[in-house]
Amino acid sequence: MKSWNNKAWFLVLPVLLLVAFSAIIPLMTVVNYSVQDSFGSNEFYWVGLEWFQEVLSSERFHNALMRNLLFSAIILLIEIPLGIAVALAMPRRGWGVSVCLVLMALPLLIPWNVVGTIWQVFARVDIGLLGYSLTQLGFDYNYTQDTLDAWITLIVMDVWHWTSLVVLLSYSGLVSIPPAYYQAARIDGASRWAVFRYIQLPKMRRVLVIAVLLRFMDSFMIYTEPFVVTGGGPGNATTFLSIDLVQMAIGQFDLGPAAAMSLIYFLIILLVSWVFYTVMTQQDADAESGRGHS
Amino acid sequence: MDLSWMAWTTPTAIFFAVILCLVLSMWVWELISPGGQPRRGILRFETTRGDRLFVTLLGSAFINLAWLALVGPNLWWALAVCGLFGVLVFVFV
Numbered sequence: 119m120k121s122w123n124n125k126a127w128f129l130v131l132p133v134l135l136l137v138a139f140s141a142i143i144p145l146m147t148v149v150n151y152s153v154q155d156s157f158g159s160n161e162f163y164w165v166g167l168e169w170f171q172e173v174l175s176s177e178r179f180h181n182a183l184m185r186n187l188l189f190s191a192i193i194l195l196i197e198i199p200l201g202i203a204v205a206l207a208m209p210r211r212g213w214g215v216s217v218c219l220v221l222m223a224l225p226l227l228i229p230w231n232v233v234g235t236i237w238q239v240f241a242r243v244d245i246g247l248l249g250y251s252l253t254q255l256g257f258d259y260n261y262t263q264d265t266l267d268a269w270i271t272l273i274v275m276d277v278w279h280w281t282s283l284v285v286l287l288s289y290s291g292l293v294s295i296p297p298a299y300y301q302a303a304r305i306d307g308a309s310r311w312a313v314f315r316y317i318q319l320p321k322m323r324r325v326l327v328i329a330v331l332l333r334f335m336d337s338f339m340i341y342t343e344p345f346v347v348t349g350g351g352p353g354n355a356t357t358f359l360s361i362d363l364v365q366m367a368i369g370q371f372d373l374g375p376a377a378a379m380s381l382i383y384f385l386i387i388l389l390v391s392w393v394f395y396t397v398m399t400q401q402d403a404d405a406e407s408g409r410g411h412s
Numbered sequence: 413m414d415l416s417w418m419a420w421t422t423p424t425a426i427f428f429a430v431i432l433c434l435v436l437s438m439w440v441w442e443l444i445s446p447g448g449q450p451r452r453g454i455l456r457f458e459t460t461r462g463d464r465l466f467v468t469l470l471g472s473a474f475i476n477l478a479w480l481a482l483v484g485p486n487l488w489w490a491l492a493v494c495g496l497f498g499v500l501v502f503v504f505v
Binding site: 160174 | 416417418419420421423424427428456457458466470473474477480481485487
């Protein structure tokens with residue numbers, strides 16, 4: 119007996135066309151550009167793998183990649199635990215729920231360039247509330263001249279902007295836990311930590327997979343906020359891969375090397391996202407099969 | 413339709429055609445011999461045939477990049493390593 123319906127493909131077709139136009143065709147074009155040199159006016163010259171070799175041996179690329187990996191690691195280490203903690207502290211019923219949800223959603227509604235502008239002004243030592251206050255308190259703070267200050271400013275800005283996403287995802291996971299689990303834990307005399315470790319955290323796993331993936335991809339591709347706040351400086355201290363890529367492609371019009379770099383960048387994101395997704399969903403599958411066998 | 417802005421070359425066209433053929437061959441394989449259900453291999457996680465093709469393609473991309481960075485621009489041997497890698501992935505993963 120036929121158990122599938124091929125008409126379903128027609129429902130998938132619009133998405134397929136959308137992905138083709140927004141992702142596959144541009145990706146093909148980037149692959150084509152990465153093996154050629156261009157001097158404008160649609161004139162291309164075959165160079166083979168030269169740009170890939172150039173990028174792979176470039177110290178500039180290595181440094182930007184290391185900065186990006188470090189930034190993403192710090193962001194995940196701060197935002198995921200903080201987001202879970204805030205979600206745990208949020209009320210589950212009453213008027214406080216709406217207030218908290220609206221407050222949490224506010225930073226997510228602000229466009230990236232506006233966030234950058236807010237923090238660029240906020241952290242300035244001459245007129246910014248944060249920068250001026252820190253200076254008055256005796257801190258030697260100046261994000262335009264000091265590497266550490268620039269990094270701290272970008273990290274705090276990203277935490278302010280995106281922790282809400284982790285909070286909202288974690289909160290959705292928490293409210294979906296049936297009350298029977300908590301009742302059983304209360305009867306067993308489980309501690310607050312045990313409830314978190316054995317009920318809340320496993321039940322939040324699916325949404326946390328999404329949170330980790332989204333935050334990794336977003337932080338690894340960050341461009342607008344650091345570009346507006348620090349412009350990649352001081353020196354190249356906050357020049358992440360995306361900023362470097364735009365400088366190369368648009369600033370220097372080196373389309374070939376920029377295409378090769380963006381393909382390597384894409385492959386790294388694809389690999390890390392796949393590893394994250396596989397590890398986290400596999401733990402979920404193991405937990406399910408463990409329950410099935412017990 | 414003018415596609416000159418996409419800057420097509422024969423080698424890149426062959427590259428994409430090979431990937432398309434690989435995807436289509438997975439479909440044909442499934443029609444001839446259904447059996448794409450998840451299984452656990454040496455990496456101890458569940459993979460379908462499609463997952464194994466994805467791992468092969470992604471791994472091959474990194475094998476070629478590593479070869480290019482460490483050995484040189486002649487990638488024929490890297491392609492042979494990728495072929496071997498693909499066989500190992502489909503048999504053991």
